Amino acid sequence: MPQFDPSVWSPQIIWLIVSFVALYYIMSRFVLPRLNEILEEREFRISDSLRRAENLKQEAEQAVAAYEQTMADARAKAQAQIQASHERAERLAAERQAELGDRLVDEIAAAEARIAAARTEAVAGIRDMAADVAGLAVEKLVGTRPAAENVLAAIDDTLKRAS
Amino acid sequence: MASPLEQFRIKPLVDISVGGVNASFTNSALMMMITVVGVSALLYFSMRQRSLIPGRMQSIAELSYTFVANMLRNNVGAEGRKYFPFVFTLFMFVLIGNMLGMIPYSFTFTSHLIVTLGMALVVFIGTTTIGFMKHGLHFFHFFLPHGTPIYLAPLLIPIEVLSYLTRPFSLALRLFANMTAGHTLLKVFGGFVAGLGIIGIIPLAAVVALTGLELLVAFLQAYVFAILTCIYLNDALHMH
Numbered sequence: 001m002p003q004f005d006p007s008v009w010s011p012q013i014i015w016l017i018v019s020f021v022a023l024y025y026i027m028s029r030f031v032l033p034r035l036n037e038i039l040e041e042r043e044f045r046i047s048d049s050l051r052r053a054e055n056l057k058q059e060a061e062q063a064v065a066a067y068e069q070t071m072a073d074a075r076a077k078a079q080a081q082i083q084a085s086h087e088r089a090e091r092l093a094a095e096r097q098a099e100l101g102d103r104l105v106d107e108i109a110a111a112e113a114r115i116a117a118a119r120t121e122a123v124a125g126i127r128d129m130a131a132d133v134a135g136l137a138v139e140k141l142v143g144t145r146p147a148a149e150n151v152l153a154a155i156d157d158t159l160k161r162a163s
Numbered sequence: 164m165a166s167p168l169e170q171f172r173i174k175p176l177v178d179i180s181v182g183g184v185n186a187s188f189t190n191s192a193l194m195m196m197i198t199v200v201g202v203s204a205l206l207y208f209s210m211r212q213r214s215l216i217p218g219r220m221q222s223i224a225e226l227s228y229t230f231v232a233n234m235l236r237n238n239v240g241a242e243g244r245k246y247f248p249f250v251f252t253l254f255m256f257v258l259i260g261n262m263l264g265m266i267p268y269s270f271t272f273t274s275h276l277i278v279t280l281g282m283a284l285v286v287f288i289g290t291t292t293i294g295f296m297k298h299g300l301h302f303f304h305f306f307l308p309h310g311t312p313i314y315l316a317p318l319l320i321p322i323e324v325l326s327y328l329t330r331p332f333s334l335a336l337r338l339f340a341n342m343t344a345g346h347t348l349l350k351v352f353g354g355f356v357a358g359l360g361i362i363g364i365i366p367l368a369a370v371v372a373l374t375g376l377e378l379l380v381a382f383l384q385a386y387v388f389a390i391l392t393c394i395y396l397n398d399a400l401h402m403h
Contacts, residue, residue: 001168001171001343007185012191012192012277012281013281014184015186015191016278017281018195019192022199023198023203027248027255028252030207032228032247034210034213035206035225039225
């Protein structure tokens with residue numbers, strides 16, 4: 001085998017050293033720092049973006065929380081207002097009702113009084129007129145006019161019986 | 164027909180002699196140089212755009228970086244960072260050397276024991292030096308693991324020393340043997356294809372399958388070489 005011919009060992013060893021050292025120098029001096037830089041920059045960018053995303057997410061969550069708080073406050077306030085106006089309306093309605101009731105009672109009382117007066121008046125008129133008519137009728141029939149008191153007494157008696 | 168071993172012959176391209184030592188630029192040296200230039204160009208130019216979202220070529224460069232970085236991190240830990248350029252260079256050198264060897268009529272420098280032994284000895288001497296620099300003479304405790312009964316020491320220490328000393332040879336032989344055997348097999352089957360006429364389609368199919376296998380072996384052996392380097396480094400830094 002050519003591998004075991006000692007005459008070709010020295011050139012191979014020498015050129016192995018030359019090429020390996022050259023490759024080591026190029027790698028450690030130019031290639032690896034550059035690769036490392038690129039990879040680190042990418043890692044930095046990724047972690048930076050992740051951190052920013054995390055921040056934005058937190059901000060969004062805060063905004064949502066604030067919005068919900070505002071909504072809840074507004075809803076509570078609206079509820080309170082509705083409640084208040086409802087109560088006021090009820091109170092007002094009750095007051096009006098009471099007032100109206102009082103007035104109606106008064107008016108009814110007044111009307112009843114008026115009716116009673118009118119009735120008394122009417123009844124009195126009927127009595128006088130009946131007395132006149134009765135007096136005249138008796139005069140026509142009998143020729144003498146009866147005493148007013150007797151006629152009135154008779155009428156009263158009749159009215160009493162009629163009512 | 165040429166012998167299946169013909170492909171491993173070293174052919175001098177430029178005769179050079181330094182102080183009486185043969186330092187000729189050979190086909191092996193040419194492939195090493197192509198590997199150096201190829202790896203450097205591939206990695207350097209694929210990152211020219213430095214894009215945040217990598218393209219196809221940049222992905223290759225980044226993948227090889229993270230692959231070796233993870234290998235080193237998992238096997239050695241944070242202390243291994245210092246040796247990352249060395250392990251990366253070693254992995255890329257062996258990997259691309261193996262892969263370039265798969266091109267027909269090219270030359271596989273990793274199929275030469277002297278080359279793999281050279282790299283394995285650098286790893287061995289390097290890790291041993293690191294071990295002694297970090298732990299001083301305590302590094303000898305490596306040969307007697309903690310919790311071993313003292314009466315086993317006469318048996319265990321020679322075994323441990325021997326297994327430690329054979330490391331560079333097993334490391335070198337594994338890569339050399341895999342590459343040599345695979346390429347020889349390909350050549351043998353290739354010879355059958357030409358010799359058998361129409362029936363040659365059977366060895367041809369075998370050659371196709373073996374080529375796929377060899378590509379896997381080319382990657383796997385580079386990986387094994389690099390990961391064993393990491394393990395030896397870990398032994399040197401953290402003992403057992």
